Structures are given as C-alpha cells and as structure tokens.
Amino acid sequence: YKIPMGHINRIFISHLHGDHFFGLIGLLSTWHLLRRVQALDIYAPAPLEHILKLQLEASGTELNYPLTFYPLSAEIPQLILDHPQLEVSTLPLIHRVPTTGFLFKEKQPPRRINPQTIQHYGVPFQAIESLRMGADFTEPSGKVIPNAELTLPGPESRSYAYCSDTAYNESLIPLIAGSTVLYHEATFMHDRASSAAEKGHSTSVQAATIASKAKVGRLLLGHFSARYEEMGPLLEEAQSIFKESVIVEDGITYNIQ
Ligand SMILES: [Zn+2]
Ligand SMILES: [Zn+2]
Secondary structure (H helix, E strand, O other): OOOOHHHOOEEEOOOOOHHHHOOHHHHHHHHHHOOOOOOEEEEEEOHHHHHHHHHHHHOOOOOOOOEEEEEEOOOOOOEEEEOOOEEEEEEEOOOOOOOEEEEEEEOOOOOEEOHHHHHHHOOOHHHHHHHHOOOOEEOOOOOEEOHHHHEEOOOOOOEEEEEOOOOOOHHHHHHHOOOOEEEEEOOEOHHHHHHHHHHOOOEHHHHHHHHHHOOOOEEEEEOOOOOOOOOHHHHHHHHHHOOOEEEOOOOOOOOOO
C-alpha cells in the first residue's frame, strides 16, 4: 500500500485467520531485504510468535531489526500500550478463534495559548511550553496567574475503535462509547443474519446498531463477503440505522476527525 516503512513501528493483529495475518511474514521479510534497522513491535495472539519464529528459522532469516512480540489475551479488555500521545487497549470480540479489537485513544492534547492574556501579563517565551501542559504562571512579584486565565482548552482528544472480526456484540458498546471513528466489520447484509451469527460475523445493520448505540462519530464498514459485488445496498441498510456510515477499502487512508 506504499506506506513508508519508517512510518510503521507497531503492528496490531486481531486474530489468526489467514485474511488478517498471512501477509505479515512477507512484509517482515521485505523490510529485512530493504535493510530496515528500526525496531518493530507486534501485538498479536500468542501463537503467532511461534509461527513467525518457525517461518524465519526455516528460511534461514535473521532479521536486521529488533522485533518485540507482545502476546494478547482475548478474555478481558487490557491496556496494551501507554505512549505519551496515546493509549491502546484491546476489545474482546466474539469470533470463531480468540479475537481482539483495538481501541486507540489520544491523550488530552496540549492546551492552546491565549495570546491576549499572555501579552497582558507579559509571560516570557520560555514559560509558554509549561503553560500548554497546564502549569500556572508565577510573576516575578510572586503573584500566581492561574493557567485557565492564560490558556484555552485544546482540541478534543480523538479515538479510533477497530472491531473485526466479530459477531454482534453489545458488550462492546460501553468500551467504545463516543469514539470519533469506529471500524466495524459488516461481512453480510441483514438477510443473512443467521449465517453471520453462525460464522462469528456481523451484518451491516448490526454494525450500524453498535455505532448508533455507542454514539460514535462515524462508522467505517469493511470486511465484506466476496458474494457482494455492489456495496450500495449494504451501505443503504447501514445508513438507515446510522447515517454517518461509509464503505472503506483496504489500503486507503482515512482521517480520524
Ligand atoms: Zn476471522
Ligand atoms: Zn476476517
């Protein structure tokens, strides 16, 4: 998909069905051949570590770059990454093998400087960064100017929930409530609801119902059965329940806002 190698430091794998990870070993080998040195972290179901090890050993490959493996449990939601800018947690899903979705949550962005009051109080340039982080300002006289007088609230923090593959699962709703963007699989149209339940998948209507109940900002629909050539009817079904639904394709970039 032409995403520069240097932009990818972490890979999250939801479950070990072929359509979700068979391409991984090819990607890891390609990066090795391209002389990647940058470390890579993989978050995935535990058996994948062994699978990758076998594949690398059998092909006599010793990767040029450090690879760290973080095994996931699909039992309960867990915080798996605490980064200065964002947190990543798992979302237990209902599927035929242990499967987790992921919730990417931006931490509170810095506050914005209020140019008028900054000027009024003569706040020096060196103090600006700490104000953005929420600190008060102390004047040379010792008088404390509260942060709220010098700054404005920053932009709202964004979040992205990835839920695939999964059967209809209402226990997701409180976990993903209010997310900026939700990706939810919609393998089938709603006339195949029983087949979806049997196979651990969802219908477009079910995906839209989760989006509506969780009051997310936007719903991205994907993971369609190969039986559908035209996505129009599937999208219409979803939009009848949740208007902000869109069809998405692999390899395309979507802004989260
Ligand atoms: Zn699957
Ligand atoms: Zn799948």
